[in-house]
Amino acid sequence: MVEKNLDFRSDTVTRPSPEMREASYNAKLGDDVYQDDPTVIELERVGAEVLGKEACLFVTSGTQGNAVAILAHTNRGDEIILEERSHIYVNEVGGLAVMGQLMSRTVKGVNGHMDPEDIRKAVRIENIHFPPTTLLCVENTHNSAGGIALTVPQMKSYWDVAKENNLGVHLDGARVFNAAVALGVDVKEITQYADTVQICLSKGLAAPVGSLVVGPKDIIDKARKYRKMLGGGMRQAGIIAAPGIIAVTKMVDRLAEDHANAKVLAEGLTKLGIKVVNEVQTNMVYVDFSSIGWTAEDWNKACTEMGWKSRGRGTGTRLVTHYGIEEEDINSFLENLAKRV
Numbered sequence: 001m002v003e004k005n006l007d008f009r010s011d012t013v014t015r016p017s018p019e020m021r022e023a024s025y026n027a028k029l030g031d032d033v034y035q036d037d038p039t040v041i042e043l044e045r046v047g048a049e050v051l052g053k054e055a056c057l058f059v060t061s062g063t064q065g066n067a068v069a070i071l072a073h074t075n076r077g078d079e080i081i082l083e084e085r086s087h088i089y090v091n092e093v094g095g096l097a098v099m100g101q102l103m104s105r106t107v108k109g110v111n112g113h114m115d116p117e118d119i120r121k122a123v124r125i126e127n128i129h130f131p132p133t134t135l136l137c138v139e140n141t142h143n144s145a146g147g148i149a150l151t152v153p154q155m156k157s158y159w160d161v162a163k164e165n166n167l168g169v170h171l172d173g174a175r176v177f178n179a180a181v182a183l184g185v186d187v188k189e190i191t192q193y194a195d196t197v198q199i200c201l202s203k204g205l206a207a208p209v210g211s212l213v214v215g216p217k218d219i220i221d222k223a224r225k226y227r228k229m230l231g232g233g234m235r236q237a238g239i240i241a242a243p244g245i246i247a248v249t250k251m252v253d254r255l256a257e258d259h260a261n262a263k264v265l266a267e268g269l270t271k272l273g274i275k276v277v278n279e280v281q282t283n284m285v286y287v288d289f290s291s292i293g294w295t296a297e298d299w300n301k302a303c304t305e306m307g308w309k310s311r312g313r314g315t316g317t318r319l320v321t322h323y324g325i326e327e328e329d330i331n332s333f334l335e336n337l338a339k340r341v
């Protein structure tokens with residue numbers, strides 16, 4: 001039985017499945033700082049295999065995973081290139097400036113996609129006045145662009161420019177499995193065009209905690225040391241790694257249900273006159289409810305009264321579908337909303 005979770009705020013709200021809870025309870029444990037927790041070792045083995053990389057590191061969160069990967073790629077004073085609305089640039093507390101003393105150079109994307117020519121232009125030439133550009137960061141799916149899945153050829157186009165200029169490529173793949181499912185490709189087709197990848201276990205894949213960082217062994221070894229520096233060395237972490245194994249091995253295919261539900265939701269909202277502002281490709285629907293004359297207060301009140309959590313701000317909000325929301329829930333949400341608009 002899937003526990004209902006009528007909460008549109010994010011897919012981070014997902015709660016572990018009964019099988020995940022059982023797996024935590026029964027997990028074999030060790031001390032992961034000594035690298036002898038068998039469940040973490042197994043999660044890292046599976047993670048590397050599924051994502052097609054040599055090595056893997058279990059970290060506490062997506063933010064920590066991006067940070068340790070980027071720190072492992074760079075040196076103090078380097079410049080890195082990011083899409084201007086990327087999560088790393090906008091929503092990770094400026095950590096790279098603080099921890100890595102890195103310069104950020106942003107490139108404007110269209111629907112999350114950067115023009116490879118713009119990336120090329122952003123790379124610094126060798127000059128005594130300039131910091132060296134050493135890393136390109138890519139986000140797939142792109143969250144603030146509306147959960148857009150960047151295609152395999154797009155990924156390749158970034159990779160080609162990066163490699164022509166000797167840059168590393170880090171993929172913030174918090175939701176890269178959503179991208180793979182939406183594009184109908186094996187996730188490795190996407191991840192082959194990044195040196196390192198961060199994936200979140202605790203979003204649509206429904207594990208309670210954690211992310212994985214994968215990449216070449218030398219970079220992951222460095223990332224492991226940075227994780228320790230940041231206080232992310234965990235001990236009997238098998239308790240939280242066990243659900244992660246289920247996340248990557250059993251929860252990926254069901255993301256298609258979330259995508260289908262997002263489409264049903266978007267169509268229903270459009271019929272009610274509520275403007276959907278993104279192209280719905282994965283599990284996110286961005287709406288502008290000012291199209292029916294509603295304020296954020298009106299939206300939030302209506303959702304609360306209907307038993308849903310949603311966080312309207314200004315003239316709109318983001319609605320995210322995930323484990324714990326089924327098609328019948330979307331239909332009943334739309335029916336109830338129809339009575340109020």
Ligand SMILES: Cc1ncc(COP(=O)(O)O)c(C=O)c1O
Pocket residue numbers: 012060061062063064087088139141143172174175200211
């Ligand atoms: C694209 C993207 N990257 C990274 C993160 C950070 O993950 P966490 O909240 O686990 O730190 C998020 C979180 O929403 C995200 O959407």
